[in-house]
Amino acid sequence: MHFISGLPRSGSTLLAGILRQNPRYHAGMTSPVGSIYTAMESAMSRRNETAVFITEEQRRAVLRGLFxxxxxxxxxxxxxxxxxxLWCTKLPALxxxxxxxxFICCVxxxxxxxxxxxxxxxxxxxxxxxxxxxxxxxxxxxxxNRLAASDGLVGFALDALREAYYSEQASRLILVEYSALTQAPADTMRLLYEMLGEAPFEHDFETVEYDAEDFDTALGTRGLHTVRRRVEWVDRETVLPPGLFARFENDAFWRLPDANSRGVSIIRLAG
Structure with missing residues (x-):
């Protein structure tokens, strides 16, 4: 069992689409397991008056059995x-x-x-x-602003990643930068396989397939989980106003020279 986590719109669906080419692997977009996991945690907490009868061993067995x-x-x-x-917030238990x-964290x-x-x-x-x-x-x-809030799509994920990055379990993380995955996919996957201790596999980066059209349409955001068949980097101009774009220019904390005190593995472009 491994986990894919990290930041949204950073290549996690693309990575899953690549990994699933390997017949030994199962990967996909965000699964229901996370929400079921937190619901079970809540059901076994002290808010349930019968939780006094649940031992720690039983809690472990129930949560592991979920997977x-x-x-x-x-x-x-x-x-x-x-x-x-969510998984970046659950490292002590997982x-x-x-x-x-x-824990592969796309950034x-x-x-x-x-x-x-x-x-x-x-x-x-x-x-x-x-x-x-x-x-x-x-x-x-x-x-x-909604995205960046601590309970927003991006803000929550960024705080969760920081929590994991500076935690006692940080050595379990593998950060994969989007630029490395899209500009050097073969080298990125080779390094990832090595870090996972897995046998090499020849991926086809010209015909990666993954979409979740029904899910995206229901969310009113078609294309949210659709990946291009060819893995490639696309240069473009931002659609954000300049001041808004510049607001986040220093938030890539994992790139700070002295930030990686826990020895987190990071796959990034050379140079």
């Missing part, structure tokens, strides 16, 4: 990569439930994450997005 029961036979025959940005697990410049979300909103100009509660009013500034 094996959810994935069923796949859990017996394939290496599972479960995706959820490393006990799965002692061999690694990207925050300003370009905001740009990517805004592009999706504008591309779906006749739809209201569930990412913003299907609200019909707002500006690019209110949308970005």
């Amino acid at each position: 094996s029961n959810f994935y069923g036979d796949l859990h017996q025959t394939k290496l599972i990569f479960d995706t959820n940005r 490393v006990q439930l799965f002692p061999e697990a690694r 990207r410049d925050i300003a370009w994450i905001m740009d990517s979300v805004e592009r999706l909103i504008r591309r779906n100009a006749f739809e209201l997005s569930g990412m913003f509660g299907f609200e019909a009013v707002g500006t690019v500034y209110t949308r970005v």
Whole structure:
């Protein structure tokens, strides 16, 4: 069992699309397991008056059993990569439930994450997005502020990544920069396989396939989980106003020279 987490719009769906080419692996977009996991934690907490009868061993067994029961036979025959940005907040428990697990965290410049979300909103100009509660009013500034809030799509994920990055379990992390995955996919995957202790596999970066059209349409954000068949880097101008784009230019904390005190593995472009 391994986990994919990190920041939104940073390549996690693309990475899953690449990994699933390997017949030994199962990977996909954000799964329901994270929300079920937190619901079970709540049900076994002290807010439930009968929780006094639940031992720590039983809590561990119930939570671990969630994964094996959810994935069923796949859990017996394939290496599972479960995706959820929530996992960065659950390292103390997950490393006990799965002692061999690694946490692959996809990362990207925050300003370009905001740009990517805004592009999706504008591309779906006749739809209201569930990412913003299907609200019909707002500006690019209110949308970005909502995303950046501590409980927002980006703000929560960024705080969760920081928590994991500076935690006692940080050595379990593998950060994969979006620029490395899209500009040097073969080298990135080779390094990732080495870090996971897995046998090499020849991926086809010209025909990567993954989409979740029904999910994205229901969210009012078509294209949210669609990846290009060819893995490539696309240069472009930002759609954000200059001041708004510049607001996030120093938020890539993992690039700070003295930040990596826990020895986190980071896959980035050379140079």
